[in-house]
Amino acid sequence: MTNAPRSLLVSLLAAGLFAPVTITTATAASGGCTSWLSNSGMTGNVKCTDGGGTSQHRAVVTCINGGGTKWTITGPWRYRGRTSSATCSTSGTAGVAAIDHERRNRG
Secondary structure: OOHHHHHHHHHHHHHOOOOOOOOOOOEEEOOOEEEEEEOOOOEEEEEEOOOOOOEEEEEEEEEEEOOOOEEEEEOOOEEOOOEEEEEOOOOOOEEEEEEEEEEEEOO
16 A cells, blocks of 8 residues: 555545445455455556456445545446446545445346
8 A cells, every 4th residue: 555545545544534345355245246446545446357248347436535525436347357446536535435236237
């Protein structure tokens, strides 16, 4: 972890604005999906391995910045076995507060 994201995380923790996300390693999510953090905690990833050939999923990531503002972003729709990712910040100004996913069937 570089100093900028670490500083952001420490600042958020000290201010009580950010609860550490305990999904730094792959964890099972609902529906045969796995979620994890990457990019020093600034990107949320989801990969689903179940479902039929037309089942798609995408990452739904809640971001938080140093001021405590939260917002939601989504990754691209992906077919089974592929990873959908959404990045809160490329400069270290925001991190992932939560990772979820959405699913749909596409013919």
